[in-house]
Amino acid sequence: MTLLQITSNGHSIPYFLYFGTLGMFVLAIALVVFIVFYQRRIIQYQLKMQLMEEEQQKLLLAASIQSQEEERQRIAADLHDDAGPLLATARLYLNENLVHQEMNTQLQAIFSAKQIIDEAIQLIRNISHSLMPSTLKNFGLESAINDVFQKINGSGSINASCRFHDYRRRLSTEKELLLFRIIQELINNTLKHSHASFIHLIQGRNNDQFFIRIHHDGYGITQDTYEKYKIIPEGLGLKNIHSRVKILKANITFEKDPSQTYFKISIELPLEAPL
């Protein structure tokens, strides 16, 4: 201990007291500096994450707006190109000169006009059904999906089947519509891009989870591709799926079967989660 002491006027004060004090002081300063810089880095990281989240929200919003615009354009085109000419033709048949025509000609014109108006009604009904399928509204998701699969099967180009194992209790109308749109988009994508020979959908329940699984044997996407499309401007359909999945508080997974023979898409949603 004597070696570690300095002498001042015959009295001593331990060296290590100085070193200890200095060491503690330096440590305290280093700690404060470290905390300030580290905290700043954390804040910057959090802000970056928030920015990314905001960016993704913007992309989803843009996708949603674009999809709405496309839908409006399609409705406008249907009304303008199909309903408009049909009603104009009907009007031509029923012009004011009709009263001066012969009885047979009048009857023929009225009959033709009636046929055209029926056609226009059917057309408007089709537009209305494409906006909100009446089967979905009146009979539920199971019937609406069955309807879609029957139509696909009817075309003969692909073998489509679906099976609902446990759908005694219907989901809420909003949830059914969102789920229907997701399935519709997934099936459209499969029909357009996968060149699959079969598409099969099953529904079931697992405790308090509702699930839908779609299998097909064509070209599909995996989870990585889906995640990638979520953050880039392309892939409007997948972004719409993502935003609907988010509203439903559900999970969607895209996988390739281990046997590499088919792709599987699973949607799982909690039954009790409110929208």
Place this chain on the structure above:
Amino acid sequence: MVTEIINSYYNQVKHQDWYFNFNLFTIVEYCLLTYFIYRLIRSKVLRTIILVMSVVYLVISIYDIIGPDFNSYDALSSSLETLFLILFSVFYLFEQISKPDHIFFYAIPEFWVIVAILIYFSGTFFLVNYAQSLLKNESTKVQYSLINTTFDLLKSLLLSVAMVVKGGDKKNNQFSRIDFGNLDEHLNLNR
């Protein structure tokens, strides 16, 4: 002030030495500073730890102050106070790392008060441990006072910074708190 009044009572009425006052001051200082840090900390676990440690500290210190050696320098109480306050300051800083709620951490007065506590008690940690032997002769007493006064000045300087920060630009202080609802505003400030 309270400790001064009690001390004058002891000096004049009971004719006791200043050590009692010193020991009492240590307890009062510990209580006030711990209460200040306790109020800043949000984590329930850390708050419980502070409470438990404070109970231990108070039991030891009060026993010493009312025990037979009440009029001698109480190194244990002072060392515990120093150690615990350093720990509590680190708790606060640790919490600010794990759950930060200010962008400009150094723009809030609490930060500077905590830094003052941390630096003062870190600097005087060894001094407090050896105070009993250092205060025995005049030459080491001077050196003790020199080190203690240096850190005391530093502490006062940092507390002054805390006061300046508090009285400074209120707009900046207001925006230093993270409000993720107003993220754009934060980002504009950062640019």
